[in-house]
Amino acid sequence: MPSAVSRRAFLSSIAATVVSLDSRAETPATADGLRILEARKGSLRLLPEPAAPTEIWGFDGTAPGPLIRIPQGSELAARLVNRLEKPLTIHWHGMRGDNAMDGVAPLTQPAVAPGGQFDYRRKAPDAGLFCYRPSVSPLTGELLGRGLKGLLVVDEPQPLPSDADLLAVLDDWRLDAAGRIDGGFGAAEQAAGDGRIGTLVAVDGKPAPSKHVLPPGARVRLRLANLANARIMFIGFEGLQPFVVAVDSQPCDAFEPVRRTIPVAPGARFEILFDLPQSEGSAAKLILRGLGEPDRDLMLFTTRGTKLTARPPIASLPQNPLLPPEIKLAASKKVDLVIEPPPSGSAPATWRINGAATKAYGGPPLFQVKRGTPVTLGFVNRADVAIVMHTHGHAMRLLHDLDDGWEPYWRNGVVVPPGKTKHVAFVADSPGKWALHDDILEHEAAGLATWFEVR
Numbered sequence: 001m002p003s004a005v006s007r008r009a010f011l012s013s014i015a016a017t018v019v020s021l022d023s024r025a026e027t028p029a030t031a032d033g034l035r036i037l038e039a040r041k042g043s044l045r046l047l048p049e050p051a052a053p054t055e056i057w058g059f060d061g062t063a064p065g066p067l068i069r070i071p072q073g074s075e076l077a078a079r080l081v082n083r084l085e086k087p088l089t090i091h092w093h094g095m096r097g098d099n100a101m102d103g104v105a106p107l108t109q110p111a112v113a114p115g116g117q118f119d120y121r122r123k124a125p126d127a128g129l130f131c132y133r134p135s136v137s138p139l140t141g142e143l144l145g146r147g148l149k150g151l152l153v154v155d156e157p158q159p160l161p162s163d164a165d166l167l168a169v170l171d172d173w174r175l176d177a178a179g180r181i182d183g184g185f186g187a188a189e190q191a192a193g194d195g196r197i198g199t200l201v202a203v204d205g206k207p208a209p210s211k212h213v214l215p216p217g218a219r220v221r222l223r224l225a226n227l228a229n230a231r232i233m234f235i236g237f238e239g240l241q242p243f244v245v246a247v248d249s250q251p252c253d254a255f256e257p258v259r260r261t262i263p264v265a266p267g268a269r270f271e272i273l274f275d276l277p278q279s280e281g282s283a284a285k286l287i288l289r290g291l292g293e294p295d296r297d298l299m300l301f302t303t304r305g306t307k308l309t310a311r312p313p314i315a316s317l318p319q320n321p322l323l324p325p326e327i328k329l330a331a332s333k334k335v336d337l338v339i340e341p342p343p344s345g346s347a348p349a350t351w352r353i354n355g356a357a358t359k360a361y362g363g364p365p366l367f368q369v370k371r372g373t374p375v376t377l378g379f380v381n382r383a384d385v386a387i388v389m390h391t392h393g394h395a396m397r398l399l400h401d402l403d404d405g406w407e408p409y410w411r412n413g414v415v416v417p418p419g420k421t422k423h424v425a426f427v428a429d430s431p432g433k434w435a436l437h438d439d440i441l442e443h444e445a446a447g448l449a450t451w452f453e454v455r
């Protein structure tokens, strides 16, 4: 009879095996530590037979691409090999600093031409869940919409105790009836509206829901990333009590989300801990709330086997000591972005920032600051659709609407509902040219994209 400890260790190894056996099989490094990420065509079974498998573009021909997993403080070294007919980069979404490795063409590097390659080498000072994906203005929406995306996990030295460590790429695919990817990228109604919303919701490259069988009482660490082009996902938890322990790669004090629901915008990551029910045969699940469509199941959990002994209450990850303990708002550089949607019926559809069309990453910077300057940004959304404003290279605080407090977690991207204004603050502590854009990629391609310079 194995002890609880060895049984837990055994279960952890099962969970690790499950993760490494799926479509996100971890990519091995070469002798010099370089991981090769080959962008090429592949196919994915998204619709049941008799539909044909869907032709996709993916890193190593899969979607999501291979999982990259490295220890905190180590070097991330990856070679992008472009076997597609489009220019590419890899943007390491959520990583702070190291501007030359941020992978935004043409802002931080020229795009890698078909047949070319590019080596990324950068330190990984923060532990957390990140993603990797191309950023090539204005093609990014098509590159992701055809499947170029993957996860990067930077492991903290002392992981939170858990019985299962699950990763989930949430995505949606826009398919025609035959299962082919809808080629209508850049459509004006998507650029001016909600973006490219997929017809098929997927978890890890397979139609939702994913199914997980674990022992009663198992503690689950679940790391979610929304890698869809445009769908803002409101995700509810049923049959379990979730605690958020990290948002957008940065740990926070563990908290139970209001109404057991989290809003997960494109590009957002959440780490959640929960305990499965104590009784065998119990069910728990994650649900994608409808917002005009029926609710649908995302992830289904069933308990089976020997009950595990209860663990101590869920604890927080250590906070990131590299982030500023305070941001001097009164002394901050204040920049408002008044964001206006394309006039109805206009083609091409062009968003405007502060009254003018931007030239995205090829135009002048929105602002320049000296390194170390606190910055407050106001996002004034004059559109009747939500936008998701993403700042590269920095972690931001979302400020309260009515006082100078802030939400108790860090963000890379914030949802600004239709007609609303949101303020964020951060310390511009990394020199370089940083993209600032809507992470609804059809909005970004249509001009809701600019940049700032830290000198």
Ligand SMILES: [Cu+2]
Pocket: 091, 092, 093, 094, 390, 392
């Ligand atoms: Cu990003």
